[in-house]
Amino acid sequence: MAQYLTRNALDPAQRELQTALRAGAYLGFKQALSLPPQEVVAEIDASGLRGRGGAGFPTGRKWSFIHAKEGQTVYLLCNADESEPGTFKDHYLIERDPHLVLEGVAIGAYAIGAHRAYIYMRGEYASLAETLAAALREAMAADIIGPNCMNSGYDLRITIQLGAGAYICGEETGLIQSLEGRRAYPRVRPPFPAVHGFLQEPTVVNNVETLACAARIMAEGAEAFKDHGTGRSAGTKLISVSGAVERPGVYEVELGYPLMEFLQGEAGGIRGGRGLKAIIPGGTSVPVLTAEEAAPLTIDYESMQSAGTMLGSGGMIVFGDDTSMPQALLRIAEFYAHESCGECTPCREGTGWMAWVLRRLLAGEGRPGDLGLLLRVGDNIEGRTICGLGDASVQPVRSFIRKFRPEFEALLPEPVQAVAWQSHGHGPRTGRFGPPAEEATRSEAVDGPPTAAL
Amino acid sequence: MLSKDALREIEAARAEEDSPRHALLTALRVTQGERRQVGPEEITYIADLLGLSPALVQGVARFYDQISATPTGQHVLSLCRGISCYLCGADEVAAAVGELLGIRPGETTADGRFTLRLVECVGDCDRAPAAMVDDRFVGPVAAVAIDNLTKM
Ligand SMILES: Cc1cc2nc3c(=O)[nH]c(=O)nc-3n(C[C@H](O)[C@H](O)[C@H](O)COP(=O)(O)O)c2cc1C
Numbered sequence: 011m012a013q014y015l016t017r018n019a020l021d022p023a024q025r026e027l028q029t030a031l032r033a034g035a036y037l038g039f040k041q042a043l044s045l046p047p048q049e050v051v052a053e054i055d056a057s058g059l060r061g062r063g064g065a066g067f068p069t070g071r072k073w074s075f076i077h078a079k080e081g082q083t084v085y086l087l088c089n090a091d092e093s094e095p096g097t098f099k100d101h102y103l104i105e106r107d108p109h110l111v112l113e114g115v116a117i118g119a120y121a122i123g124a125h126r127a128y129i130y131m132r133g134e135y136a137s138l139a140e141t142l143a144a145a146l147r148e149a150m151a152a153d154i155i156g157p158n159c160m161n162s163g164y165d166l167r168i169t170i171q172l173g174a175g176a177y178i179c180g181e182e183t184g185l186i187q188s189l190e191g192r193r194a195y196p197r198v199r200p201p202f203p204a205v206h207g208f209l210q211e212p213t214v215v216n217n218v219e220t221l222a223c224a225a226r227i228m229a230e231g232a233e234a235f236k237d238h239g240t241g242r243s244a245g246t247k248l249i250s251v252s253g254a255v256e257r258p259g260v261y262e263v264e265l266g267y268p269l270m271e272f273l274q275g276e277a278g279g280i281r282g283g284r285g286l287k288a289i290i291p292g293g294t295s296v297p298v299l300t301a302e303e304a305a306p307l308t309i310d311y312e313s314m315q316s317a318g319t320m321l322g323s324g325g326m327i328v329f330g331d332d333t334s335m336p337q338a339l340l341r342i343a344e345f346y347a348h349e350s351c352g353e354c355t356p357c358r359e360g361t362g363w364m365a366w367v368l369r370r371l372l373a374g375e376g377r378p379g380d381l382g383l384l385l386r387v388g389d390n391i392e393g394r395t396i397c398g399l400g401d402a403s404v405q406p407v408r409s410f411i412r413k414f415r416p417e418f419e420a421l422l423p424e425p426v427q428a429v430a431w432q433s434h435g436h437g438p439r440t441g442r443f444g445p446p447a448e449e450a451t452r453s454e455a456v457d458g459p460p461t462a463a464l
Numbered sequence: 465m466l467s468k469d470a471l472r473e474i475e476a477a478r479a480e481e482d483s484p485r486h487a488l489l490t491a492l493r494v495t496q497g498e499r500r501q502v503g504p505e506e507i508t509y510i511a512d513l514l515g516l517s518p519a520l521v522q523g524v525a526r527f528y529d530q531i532s533a534t535p536t537g538q539h540v541l542s543l544c545r546g547i548s549c550y551l552c553g554a555d556e557v558a559a560a561v562g563e564l565l566g567i568r569p570g571e572t573t574a575d576g577r578f579t580l581r582l583v584e585c586v587g588d589c590d591r592a593p594a595a596m597v598d599d600r601f602v603g604p605v606a607a608v609a610i611d612n613l614t615k616m
């Protein structure tokens with residue numbers, strides 16, 4: 011287990027400023043303040059740090075996109091919405107080392123020329139928001155963060171904002187919309203947030219873990235960061251592992267760490283000594299791996315990509331050999347059907363349909379063409395939506411069906427039974443498309459079923 | 465309608481930015497916390513307070529799962545139905561809890577103390593099956609423990 015980001019996380023007193031300071035907190039911020047902002051950006055760029063929120067975009071590059079004009083207010087938004095199923099690493103960081111998170115936010119803000127920063131946390135993290143707010147009060151009382159940060163003349167105000175329960179608020183433009191007091195309907199890009207972000211001002215959105223890494227990098231240098239990890243995957247990664255393992259939890263690993271070693275070592279092996287059936291390596295939005303595919307992989311961006319999946323958020327979900335993959339997929343599909351914001355048709359309708367077809371398959375009411383139908387619905391969502399949730403919803407459906415096809419085929423009716431399938435009252439009524447009522451998306455809740463007019 | 469503390473919190477959010485809309489999310493949260501619902505009356509009240517149209521406030525309110533249109537019980541018991549918790553027996557626990565409380569998800573106990581909710585991943589998957597009582601993480605849960613919890 012690596013000890014770069016989390017080296018102080020096991021000390022409960024680390025939440026208190028004095029303890030954190032003794033462990034080196036805010037030295038990175040101090041170092042940053044002694045440099046012009048461009049040099050901070052350059053240092054982060056040199057470290058090779060990539061976004062830890064899911065997409066893996068190079069952080070230094072993202073920061074360099076900010077070119078504020080006279081009179082503009084630049085914003086740094088720290089994304090602590092963490093709602094990707096199977097992901098709870100930011101939860102761990104905020105709970106155990108809130109000053110590291112605040113330091114990262116301060117450094118990010120300074121680097122992009124922002125004097126305003128928000129930390130947007132999912133509503134369910136209200137108790138963590140208190141931990142973070144207490145740390146912020148201490149840092150402000152000590153003049154580390156405030157109108158004159160550490161006597162440098164740099165002025166920074168950090169505000170913690172809680173959400174109210176919606177996965178889409180983790181998507182960067184959904185987050186911005188939510189923070190503005192709107193429904194969290196993601197925005198069409200371009201323009202990108204770097205140009206028109208929060209309140210139309212230049213904005214950077216970064217994940218909690220990304221900013222925490224930035225704090226360490228400024229304290230210890232880009233080279234020390236690159237001593238960890240491999241090639242294009244520099245540094246360490248927090249992996250939150252859950253599901254059918256003996257020791258679920260958050261572990262920091264060197265990027266490039268062998269996946270099976272992690273599974274057998276840190277995660278304690280499969281629960282109850284069972285066999286491994288499958289792994290989702292980076293939250294439900296990335297394709298699943300069979301045990302065979304997973305065996306030779308290492309935990310880093312390139313290795314995951316070579317296997318057709320992604321490291322994503324590092325939310326690793328492990329399936330034992332007693333799992334019904336269609337049942338598991340239904341659970342995941344229902345998540346996307348519930349969380350689709352309803353702004354664009356392919357995602358709003360498609361996520362509902364995928365869940366509904368899976369449900370009828372599992373209820374023994376499937377039709378012979380249902381697997382093809384599921385894949386086709388996915389094809390019609392992918393690449394046709396405003397934000398990444400649409401594409402994300404397709405990945406599990408497609409990969410589960412392709413890789414565990416016999417389990418799905420076993421649910422298909424004999425041709426004779428198929429003819430006998432009748433609508434049980436939840437199906438699409440004649441002349442009307444769209445998922446049944448229980449798949450209501452957020453837009454239906456207000457505007458009435460989007461399909462009612464058809 | 466709201467306490468002084470609540471109004472102060474909303475005022476603080478309003479002071480953050482020039483846009484009056486910006487305080488809406490906080491206003492909804494605070495109102496839900498005190499009134500246990502954001503129904504028509506609360507919507508009108510918030511709209512007046514922030515100088516926004518009631519339709520706009522309602523549109524935003526109904527977007528969020530934690531803002532409820534009808535009153536919840538004194539406490540909200542949220543059981544995670546997410547994939548990791550599912551793999552750790554969440555469905556069995558949920559069924560047992562429902563039976564213990566004598567209600568289905570979405571319903572409130574007759575004494576008005578608990579509203580039961582099934583929710584998506586709450587970001588506490590290493591304590592699966594995860595559950596929350598209001599803002600507190602209480603997982604991993606066994607039905608028995610929940611029974612004790614609700615008797616407290
Ligand atoms: C549907 C959806 C949900 C997302 N949820 C989160 C989230 O909860 N936390 C997060 O950091 N990024 C999330 N992202 C990614 C953000 O859009 C954004 O890329 C990220 O916050 C950028 O930070 P990074 O560059 O530091 O990784 C989500 C993306 C999508 C499409």
Ligand code: SF4
Nearest residue numbers: 353354357395397400
């Ligand atoms: S893809 Fe889905 S979640 Fe994203 S904007 Fe469209 S409807 Fe909303």
Ligand code: FES
Nearest residue numbers: 544546549585589
């Ligand atoms: S799946 Fe239940 S807390 Fe994440």
